[in-house]
Amino acid sequence: MRVKKTQVWGLISPTLILMILIGVIPVIYVIYLSVFKYSVFSKTGMVYVGFDNFRKLVFDASFLKSLSLGLTFVAICCLVEIPLGLLIANVLTYEFKGKGVFRTIMALPLAMAPVSIGSMWVLLTNPDVGPLPYFLGKIGVDYNIGVNATQAFATTVFMDVWHWTPFVILTFMAGLASLPKDPYEASLVDGANRWQTFRYITLPLLRPVILTTLFIRIMDTFRVFDEVWMLTSGGPGTATRFVSIHLVREVLRSMNYGYSSAMSLFLLYLTIVICWLLLTFISISQEEV
Template identity: 50%
Template sequence: MQSKKLGWLLLSPTLFILGLFGIFPFIYVLWVSFHEWNPFAANPEKLFNWAANYRKLVFDAQFLASLGVTLAFVFFAVVSEVVIGYILAQAFMKDFPGKAFFRTIHTLPLIMAPIIVGSIWKLMTTPSIGIIPHLLKNFGIDLNIGQSAIAAFCITVIMDIWHWTPLVTLSLIAALVSLPADPFEQAQIDGANKRQIFWHITLPMIRPALIATVFIRLMDAMRTVDEVLMLTGGGPGSATRYVGVHIYKEVFPKTNYGYGSAISVIVLYLTIVICWLLYTSLIAPRNKRG
């Protein structure tokens, strides 16, 4: 009994911080989502409007379009980061000249704030001074993300891959380092090739770490705001108006706090559903077989 009290006592600071910065803000946003509230209007009072904000977003073409491009962005970014991150993790598991230097350079984007990342890519993609349009001109490609919706979308995906692939790499390196050597040695003795070893030994053993990494990146990608807002501002048109950017523009320029809160709650719900679907399709069947 005494040990349980001590355990709760030691957990109490963490629970307090979680409640203050996690649970309380969520409850407040949920409450605001059932109101019409513009704090800068002539009448700054919150007006309870039941589920009017949620009914509105179901028929909001701009929100639905932003949700569509967000899901496309998340798919291409997260899948690319996982594939590239695994390849780099395998490469960094081997010894080669300059390994420590390359690992350091590879990790540098992680320490940069998203707004800085957006600023760097803004400079690199500006047609008049950017190095990327200059290099692409040598191949006859005229890159202008302010005019081409496809180019703007692709550049935001590449920027996200550049920024967050190091996180995936570090997570998978940790998973690969912890794997026992015996199953791999036995598979090689039995004559298994690299593809068979990957599908039947490596992938099942790193699956929990891989899924956890995908969850982290999926949740981060769903709420991308800073770097995209800095790079494209959500344009051209609505090509890169991801839900995070859409919420920002609803809450700050339009000061529509109630509707913005409703969108935030729905996006959180969709993120949880997507993660749950991934879990049930990839982890739960394996647990049942075990």
């Protein structure tokens, strides 16, 4: 059946209109705002400043620090979550007693809203009544995320790992279940041991899944907000003021719309570059497979 061009446009136009309304127009507006000095509290109103806001970004020590903190957070979380998820997903391919229960409990954090996760960790880590400081104190560790910057940062990483590793495990389990059986049978005939099978068969075959999962986790951790906001609000000092928190503070508290629009665009650009690099890797790995 031949479909007319007008019919095609008629069918996709509702989606297109919706995308333009909620996607394209806001981005254009942000681009527009980014070339103005515009704060709600300014006496001068909107003043055209060209690319000054972008120039200011390069010299803004607090923005650069929060960006560096955000990227460090992304790197550590992904470096922990991907190998850990892969390991657990592999373990779960074997049959053992209580596997079903373990899988259910493991997936529970995924069902919780990030704000609830943050609130839960606030209670867990509360220096006055929280169980974590109490039990760590019993073994001689003075744990207080209101005072110790390293502990606060480590706790945000641990919280993210606890929340999101189950997602990584589930995607890897799905990936492992879809791998072809033939290479494994061949490796068995050739006398390969478990490590060799994993290293030379599972890992290469699973590479597209690993890269896709990594891609999703990088995006997610880069824009982490709710949990960290609930737990530390970026503190103590600036220890956990990741770039997403810095941006929200600029928009909601400083109401510096021009500068924060420039900041948002820069972060969007950075995200696109990272995405493009990862997508290139994924395409190459899929061709190789």
